[in-house]
Amino acid sequence: MKIENKDFWEIENVIHTQDYRATQTSDYEAYLYDKVAQLTNQNGLKVENAKIFGCGTGREILGLMKYFDLKKVLGTDISENMIKKGHLNIKEWNLSDKVTLKVGDATQFSDQKETYELVTLMNSVLTYVDKKENRYKIFSTSNEILKPGGYIIGSVHNQSGAPLKTIYFFLRRCLKPFLRNEPGNRMTGFKGYDVKGYYFTKNGLRKHLEDANFKVVEVLSLNDYYKKHNVKYNSLKGWNNIIFIAKK
Numbered sequence: 739m740k741i742e743n744k745d746f747w748e749i750e751n752v753i754h755t756q757d758y759r760a761t762q763t764s765d766y767e768a769y770l771y772d773k774v775a776q777l778t779n780q781n782g783l784k785v786e787n788a789k790i791f792g793c794g795t796g797r798e799i800l801g802l803m804k805y806f807d808l809k810k811v812l813g814t815d816i817s818e819n820m821i822k823k824g825h826l827n828i829k830e831w832n833l834s835d836k837v838t839l840k841v842g843d844a845t846q847f848s849d850q851k852e853t854y855e856l857v858t859l860m861n862s863v864l865t866y867v868d869k870k871e872n873r874y875k876i877f878s879t880s881n882e883i884l885k886p887g888g889y890i891i892g893s894v895h896n897q898s899g900a901p902l903k904t905i906y907f908f909l910r911r912c913l914k915p916f917l918r919n920e921p922g923n924r925m926t927g928f929k930g931y932d933v934k935g936y937y938f939t940k941n942g943l944r945k946h947l948e949d950a951n952f953k954v955v956e957v958l959s960l961n962d963y964y965k966k967h968n969v970k971y972n973s974l975k976g977w978n979n980i981i982f983i984a985k986k
Contacts, residue, residue, distance in 0.1 A: 741931045743866050747794075747817035752929055756794045756861070757823055763801030766963050766981050767860065770891045771805040773983055774856060777955070783887045785855040786810065791844040791876065792863030796824040799837060806856070814842035844879070845872045853885045859892030862979060868923055868934040877950035884986040890952060891983050895937045896959055897922060899978030907937060938980055952984035 746752060763771075778785050785806040790798065793813025802808060811833075815821055824839045844863070857880040867873045880890050897907035910921040922942065926935030938946075940957050947954050960978050964971035 739931055740925075741927070741933055743933055744816050746866075746927060746931050746933045747815070748819045749929070749931070750819070752931070753795065753817070753820055753823060755928070756797055756820070757827070760795055760797045760827055761800055763798070763804070766893070766960060766979075767798065767801055768805075769963065770981060770983060771801060773956070774889045774891060775805045777889065777983075777985075778855065778887075781887055783855055783885075787852070787854040788812075788856040788858065789852075789854045789880075789883060790814070790858045790860075791847070791880070792816075792859065792861060793824060793839060794820045794861060796827045796831075796837070796839065798858060798860050799828070799833065800831065802856075802858070803833075808836060811837045812852070812854075813837065813839045814844065814847060815839070816841070816843050844876045847879050847883075850882060852883065853888075854883055855885055855888045857884055857888070857890045859890065859894075862893050862895050864892065865895040865926060865935050865937065866933060868919075868936050870920060870936075873936070873946060874949065877946055877952070881950050881952060881986055886986060888986045889955075889983060890947075890986075891981075893979050893981045894943060895926070895935070896978045896980045897937045897939050898959065899961075899973050899976065901974060903937075940980055943980055943982060947982065947984045952986060955983040955985055957982045 786809040788808055788811045790813040793815045818841050821839050821841050828834055828837045898904050914921050922937045925932045927933035944954050944957055959980050961973035
């Protein structure tokens with residue numbers, strides 16, 4: 739069933755897929771947090787303010803709190819129902835004095851009065867931004883609200899991984915001159931719903947970041963990440979997402 743992005747994230751069982759993991763941090767997410775904590779310590783920048791785009795029910799907040807002494811966190815999400823559940827979580831975690839969650843479209847975020855040391859685009863939120871101009875807008879806005887020396891981190895879906903997916907995107911790249919949209923465009927979603935999405939290549943993600951005036955620190959597929967840590971990982975079966983760190 740085809741459905742629009744916002745409507746998809748308002749559905750109860752879709753929200754549950756995010757919320758039931760609300761106290762969990764994956765190993766590669768922890769890697770991103772720890773890496774930024776090390777880099778900012780080396781550079782003398784204290785991470786006290788964080789902006790989360792696509793915060794959902796607040797799934798990444800507890801993980802961030804373990805690595806940074808955050809005084810203020812602002813999370814925004816397109817889904818009203820996600821934010822309602824997020825408010826319940828924040829209250830349960832006794833973080834209401836530090837965390838603010840609001841309904842908002844990342845492509846329309848315009849509060850330039852506040853600045854942050856860290857911006858996050860986790861949970862493959864950019865995968866659900868199918869138009870290039872909107873992805874560029876989000877990266878540009880992220881750069882504008884970051885303090886000098888601040889960092890952006892995140893994860894996205896990868897064009898390379900499981901064989902059928904890899905072949906599909908390879909053929910689309912070959913047919914690029916004849917396509918009506920970008921090679922990375924594909925219907926995505928789950929729970930029986932189809933949503934317009936976009937899958938990245940590592941080079942394509944680097945270009946997005948560099949065009950938004952970021953200095954790329956690291957762009958790794960999960961296959962790269964696990965090889966780096968000498969852990970077995972089968973990219974032919976796993977998601978093989980791409981994770982990234984960049985600096986303003």
